[in-house]
Amino acid sequence: MSVQQAIREMETLLGKERVLTTIEDLACYAFDATADMPSHRPDAIVLPQTTEEVQAIMRIASKHKTPIYPRGAGTNLSGGTIPLKGGVVVTFQRMNKILEIDAENLTATVQPGVVIQSLNTAVAPYGLIYPPDPGTVSTATMAGSTAECSGGLRGLKYGVTKHYIMGLEVVLANGEKFRCGGKTVKNVTAYDLVKLFTGSEGTLGIITELIVKLIPAPESRKSMLAIFSDLDDAGKAIAGIISAKVIPATLEIMDKTTIQTVESFSHAGLPTDAEAVLLIEVDGIPEVVAKEAESVEEVCKQFKGNVRVAETDKERDQLWAARRAALPALAQKSPTTVLEDATVPRSRIPEMLRAIRQIAKKYDLLIGTFGHAGDGNLHPTILCDERNEEQMKRVHKAVDEIFRVAVDLGGTLSGEHGIGMAKMKYLEWELGATGVDVLRRIKEALDPEYLLNPGKMVAGRN
Amino acid sequence: MSVQQAIREMETLLGKERVLTTIEDLACYAFDATADMPSHRPDAIVLPQTTEEVQAIMRIASKHKTPIYPRGAGTNLSGGTIPLKGGVVVTFQRMNKILEIDAENLTATVQPGVVIQSLNTAVAPYGLIYPPDPGTVSTATMAGSTAECSGGLRGLKYGVTKHYIMGLEVVLANGEKFRCGGKTVKNVTAYDLVKLFTGSEGTLGIITELIVKLIPAPESRKSMLAIFSDLDDAGKAIAGIISAKVIPATLEIMDKTTIQTVESFSHAGLPTDAEAVLLIEVDGIPEVVAKEAESVEEVCKQFKGNVRVAETDKERDQLWAARRAALPALAQKSPTTVLEDATVPRSRIPEMLRAIRQIAKKYDLLIGTFGHAGDGNLHPTILCDERNEEQMKRVHKAVDEIFRVAVDLGGTLSGEHGIGMAKMKYLEWELGATGVDVLRRIKEALDPEYLLNPGKMVAGRN
CATH class of the missing domain: 3.30.70.2740 (Alpha-Beta Plaits)
Structure with a gap:
């Protein structure tokens, strides 16, 4: 079988220890984080260490028409990494270095397998953050979240992954590689290939290096919970906050079913008779935070929202723990x-x-x-x-x-x-x-x- | 000649008054704002009024293999709209309506020929702005500046055109049309076609409608001029401002040649012995502006910059008039x-x-x-x-x-x-x-x- 021949050539390229083919390994890569999807075992999993190895893998795959599935941590929620047609999973555990933090140009250059949280930990001493924050920041990888264009809780004010990817190195299906974008904030050289490959879900090329944008960490923040007994009022409050020219860092909603489930799961003190709650966080310099928090509170009250402001870090953490409990609480039911x-x-x-x-x-x-x-x-x-x-x-x-x-x-x-x-x-x-x-x-x-x-x-x- | 046949069919489609072929008309569309480029007359200029007409134009062009040049106001600076190979210029003067201002979702829906400044004038009563500001805001069109992905003075803080284009209607070379993107802040449905067509310079399709993002207008702003007798000091000040976690709305530089030329042109009071000047504007809520202006001044002084703060609107306008004079001043020499x-x-x-x-x-x-x-x-x-x-x-x-x-x-x-x-x-x-x-x-x-x-x-x- 030509896929077996491709795997043998990959073993010659990488050594047997970086080509996994045991039944246990294949079973582990047959699915991803998405529920209600068919699972399918790959024929092998390979672990490249360099871009050149990724190129060589693609050349072998091209020769033998072997399907290739680039994979980060497999945390996606659309069946994006399931090896549906057999073939070889390419995973990037061995390409997980932060290559550069350039505080002057507010960029970081990373390999595909770097975990999002690791990057944030590394840039924190510079007073910087990488804002995209999907629920899986502590496991998802930079290239995986870029290929999926992950979102998260801070999208409204800070945008999503695509707004932070400035440059890419990509290996194409034929094994050739190229670079696009770079460290300049402005770049209109030809088609926006950086944006085309961001969110392309591994279907156009394999990301082997990334330059990402960093921003100064906000100095302070304030969180609030607003409780509504009418859904329309909650909707009006959302619109009202934006109309008041406040763009919160986070503006989350939970409906009655979610509130009740979370409360019975985590006893966070959520009002189980509410139709909806909004969880809101504003951030920035302290003067802005104070002013915006006041505006948000006013708007919510105007639409009959009952507002609780988290006065301490502990109260803030409790509030966001309740939000983060939404999925696990629902899931355990x-x-x-x-x-x-x-x-x-x-x-x-x-x-x-x-x-x-x-x-x-x-x-x-x-x-x-x-x-x-x-x-x-x-x-x-x-x-x-x-x-x-x-x-x-x-x-x-x-x-x-x-x-x-x-x-x-x-x-x-x-x-x-x-x-x-x-x-x-x-x-x-x-x-x-x-x-x-x-x-x-x-x-x-x-x-x-x-x-x-x-x-x-x-x-x-x- | 088949291009003449195509033009006759376009006359049947649009009426003779919307197909321009006089020598004067052709001469006017033979060049654009770019210097040092070959000029070339088109065979005709057509003025569609609807997307369906643009589709019909493209079907005629496809049939006769007629080159088509979509054109806004021709203000681009890369020879982007010169009808180099003859054929037909499609211009959008008759498709210049603002279709909707949606203050609740912070979007506007516009036709391709809307002038950027007209959009800003229309959204001002809502306290909103469309931030991209190429030098030609008062003439350039929405689709032209989108196809070119125009920049401008506010790129550092606010980004450029691509960051504000949320949805597009596009007519393809074969005359088919489709829509991508929309009013949602988050959208990761398939490849980012909105970003692909933004900046594609009219080479992939014709933009016939746009949904763009608006943002709340900043409440206040403060402008400064910093004078440096050493280029490196100016460079260090630029880096220093960003390191101080200030992202100014505008941070412009002029070198000695420009300063001297502007000064002899406009007598704005610029220091002709300086090696470089920085022009800086911070904006936001008054509390932020005061704090950031102070940081900027401190940093500039630290690197031997001599700082003048515009204390009145008149002083501010003078300062930016000097910056805007840079190109005309150089050009008249x-x-x-x-x-x-x-x-x-x-x-x-x-x-x-x-x-x-x-x-x-x-x-x-x-x-x-x-x-x-x-x-x-x-x-x-x-x-x-x-x-x-x-x-x-x-x-x-x-x-x-x-x-x-x-x-x-x-x-x-x-x-x-x-x-x-x-x-x-x-x-x-x-x-x-x-x-x-x-x-x-x-x-x-x-x-x-x-x-x-x-x-x-x-x-x-x-």
């Missing part, structure tokens, strides 16, 4: 947790929340919704059991409807999880047949054989 | 002004300025340099006379060397003007042969016949 990331314009959040509630009722499902209200990025989370076939049919119908509503409200299929395997079937709803054809033409221009992460985002013609 | 936008990492600015001075000496040319120091985006401006063939040879050699140095210092060929015709020959220096091949593959995937803005950015294989 059922064997399977289908976590989606339907995203709508900020002003349509109440409509979206109501639609999700109706869909839950229609299909007799328990759906908790929480998420990033400031940027309209909601996480409807369906509690189910993937062993229950009849229930899963209802789940799939509910998910279909959730995305249909999101697109109809002027939203998008994915705010931060990407398309992967999970949402390919919906792509035409958002981009139309012509838009999907544009994706396919770009994919085929750079990877005509569909060697890179096949079965993800862009379906081949056959 | 000679018949031809070759304005470049070499860009380097912020920390390399003194090296770049010194290199430009040496190049000027080597080729016996007068080069004034000013620009956006905060983001390393410099404008070396060569004063010359395009009728002087011998001198122009030296100019071209000097330009080659300036870009060679910029790339060698880790910079880029273009911070904000784009590639167009002007910089195609340098592309491999930055992207390598593989990177240029990636551009070509993307171009050919979407426009295999090179119908859209041919001769710009990506050279055909033949």
